[in-house]
Amino acid sequence: MTRQIAIANQKGGVGKTTTTFNLGAALAERGAQVLMIDLDPQSALTASCGLDPHSITRTTFTLLTRDASLASCLRNLSPNLHLLPGSVDLATAEVTLANKANAPFRLRDALANGQVPLDYVLIDTPPSLGLLTVNALVAAKELLIPVQCQFLSMRTVRALLETVWLIHKKMNPDLDLLGVLATMYRADSLHSKEVVAELRSVFEDKVFEMVIPDENAIAESPATSQSVIAYKPDSAGARAYRQLAEVIHHAQ
Numbered sequence: 001m002t003r004q005i006a007i008a009n010q011k012g013g014v015g016k017t018t019t020t021f022n023l024g025a026a027l028a029e030r031g032a033q034v035l036m037i038d039l040d041p042q043s044a045l046t047a048s049c050g051l052d053p054h055s056i057t058r059t060t061f062t063l064l065t066r067d068a069s070l071a072s073c074l075r076n077l078s079p080n081l082h083l084l085p086g087s088v089d090l091a092t093a094e095v096t097l098a099n100k101a102n103a104p105f106r107l108r109d110a111l112a113n114g115q116v117p118l119d120y121v122l123i124d125t126p127p128s129l130g131l132l133t134v135n136a137l138v139a140a141k142e143l144l145i146p147v148q149c150q151f152l153s154m155r156t157v158r159a160l161l162e163t164v165w166l167i168h169k170k171m172n173p174d175l176d177l178l179g180v181l182a183t184m185y186r187a188d189s190l191h192s193k194e195v196v197a198e199l200r201s202v203f204e205d206k207v208f209e210m211v212i213p214d215e216n217a218i219a220e221s222p223a224t225s226q227s228v229i230a231y232k233p234d235s236a237g238a239r240a241y242r243q244l245a246e247v248i249h250h251a252q
Contacts, residue, residue, distance in 0.1 A: 002111075002119060002120065003119065003121070004120075004123070004139055004141050005120065005142045005143070006125060006133075007124055007145075008136060009147065009156060009157070010127055010160055011127060011152070011156040014153050014184075015148060016124055018183070018222075019144070019181060020036055021049070022237070022238075023244055024120070024122050025227035025228075025229040025241070026242045026244065026245035028080035029245075030246075031080065032080065032119040033118045034080060034081050034082065034118070034119065034122065035082045035118050035122070036081070037084040037121065037124065038059075038086030038124050039126060040090070040125065040132075041086065041089075041091040041093075041126060043085070043086035044222075045124045046083065048221075048225065049085070049225060050225030051075065051083070053085065053086055058073045059085050059086055059087040059090075060084050060086050060090060061090050063107070064107060065096050065106075069113075070110055070113070070114030071115070071116055086124075090126075103131060105171075107135040107136065111139055121140075129160065137163070137172065137175060138171045138172045138175075140172075140175060141176065142175070142176055143176070143178055145160065145180045145181065146183045147181065147182055148184045149182055149189070149196060153195075154198060161177075164177070177206055178251070179207065179208045180199055180203050181207075181244065182196045182208070182211040183211070184212065184214040185211035185214060186214050196211060210240050212237065212240050215236055218235075218237040228241065
């Protein structure tokens with residue numbers, strides 16, 4: 001069965017795109033068939049994969065608004081890793097879908113009808129709780145929340161979980177919290193340690209044991225159109241994302 005995981009946090013800059021790309025690469029490295037979906041109008045995931053969001057013609061926007069098939073919109077990045085690219089058109093998606101009765105279910109239905117053999121679908125979401133994020137949460141069965149190791153980032157999780165509770169109640173009773181992932185962790189920072197300790201006190205065993213370090217290799221890799229797994233496979237960041245992939249793989 002395909003595992004569909006939304007990676008969400010309405011605060012920007014917490015590592016959603018970074019986690020989608022590098023977790024996807026780590027799972028693909030393990031032999032899984034992985035689809036990454038870019039639902040963010042900024043399309044940073046698409047750009048990180050070396051594609052131009054301004055020139056792509058078949059994208060997530062196409063899938064959501066024009067009843068295109070899933071297979072027709074995919075880009076194969078490697079034998080195991082695939083991308084449903086985003087585009088700047090996603091900025092108008094909420095207006096375009098506003099009058100459609102099934103607007104929150106468009107992505108769910110497209111994936112259900114896709115007939116593409118996949119082990120994992122990872123959905124990168126925008127920094128908001130609007131219709132695009134709702135589509136991701138309705139389509140997913142699991143939610144992964146990246147939280148930057150800063151106090152203000154941690155405060156946004158409550159609003160996300162309130163939205164998740166409403167979606168779980170009204171639209172998607174199968175949606176569960178996979179885990180909370182501490183990102184941009186600095187081992188020499190007392191503040192980073194305090195944030196992780198607070199996350200563990202609130203979410204207990206739902207906080208992943210590994211943390212994603214704040215290191216240059218992770219920040220540099222998108223400029224090379226590579227994941228950190230490919231760019232610097234022996235870096236601390238690559239090791240952390242491999243550990244995350246292993247934990248998620250064994251959590252099924």
